[in-house]
Amino acid sequence: MAAFRMTMEIDGRGIVLAVYSGEFTASDWLRQRRAVVDSRFSPEDYDGRPVVIDMTACQLPRRDWSEHFQEASRFLKGRRPKPFRLAMIIGDDPGAEAGLALFAEYQKLLHHPDSEVRTFRSGEEAYAWALAGLQPPERTEA
Structure with missing residues (x-):
């Protein structure tokens, strides 16, 4: 499998x-996140926004899921203090649904109890669910 x-x-x-x-590993995810996300966006740009992740070409680790997901959840807790909706589009990777159910629990436990994580097979359904959770921007009094 590719990196x-x-x-x-x-x-x-x-x-x-x-x-x-x-192939997903927490260390590669953290490295890519810093290079791709943190170099372009500040936490204020995305904190609290719904997320749709297409994982159809991603393979979850075969072992030690909990270690990888704990590391990712702890990192997010420091970067995204607000709860958010996370829609994950999965392919036919064996165990993906069970693995991401475990990740959802880690998000609630280690990140924020009001975070919502769901898996989908359809990108359209995932996007619609994420969009339904979009909060209007906070208004500031003039």
Whole structure:
């Protein structure tokens, strides 16, 4: 399997769109996140925004899921203090649904109890669910 890669954009509606490919490891995810996300966006740009991640070309680790997911969740806790919706589009990778259910629990435990994580097989369904969770921008009194 190829090395882990990721891309990330914020679309015109305010949804964070990411694509993961290759074999997921927490160390590769952190390295890519710093190179791809932190170099282009500040936490204020994406904190609290719904996220759609296309993981159809990504393979989850075969072992030690908990270590990888704990490391990712702890990192997010420091960077994204607000709860958010995370829609993950999965392919046919064996165990992906169970692995991401575990990740969802880590998000609630280690990141924020109001975070929501769901898996989808359809990109359209994932985007619609994420969009339904988009909060209007906070208004400041003039």
